[in-house]
Amino acid sequence: MLRRMTTQKRMVYQALEDLGHASVEVLIEYLKDHNEQISLSTIYRNIQTLLAEEKIKIVKLKGNDVLETVKVDHAHFICEQCGRIEDIMVDQEKIISKAAKGCIHQIKKCDMAFYGLCQKCTKETKGERI
Ligand SMILES: [Zn+2]
Numbered sequence: 001m002l003r004r005m006t007t008q009k010r011m012v013y014q015a016l017e018d019l020g021h022a023s024v025e026v027l028i029e030y031l032k033d034h035n036e037q038i039s040l041s042t043i044y045r046n047i048q049t050l051l052a053e054e055k056i057k058i059v060k061l062k063g064n065d066v067l068e069t070v071k072v073d074h075a076h077f078i079c080e081q082c083g084r085i086e087d088i089m090v091d092q093e094k095i096i097s098k099a100a101k102g103c104i105h106q107i108k109k110c111d112m113a114f115y116g117l118c119q120k121c122t123k124e125t126k127g128e129r130i
């Protein structure tokens with residue numbers, strides 16, 4: 001029983017790792033596509049467990065809650081055209097300590113996102129103009 005749960009938990013984690021960044025809905029769809037047997041309640045339960053264990057986390061991107069696996073501290077790039085999300089390695093600790101100097105409040109974390117056009121969309125936009 002315990003072993004089965006661990007496998008399912010790993011499956012949820014692996015799916016999220018494959019997806020990179022995904023809303024709960026997208027993650028559920030992906031898991032259902034790859035494994036018909038997994039039930040909704042199992043998925044939700046494992047998401048909760050993984051969140052509690054801090055193996056995955058919720059980030060707010062474009063006002064939506066998106067799940068991702070916990071990795072090195074990083075910021076996000078979001079394509080304004082296709083919505084593609086990618087990780088950008090930025091030392092947010094440094095930014096936090098800079099921000100803390102000009103702030104009387106206690107800063108706990110920093111969720112940074114950069115917006116623009118991804119490589120693919122940049123190419124497509126250029127293609128249209130020619
Ligand atoms: Zn794009």
Ligand SMILES: [Zn+2]
Pocket residue numbers: 021068074075076086087
């Ligand atoms: Zn990320």
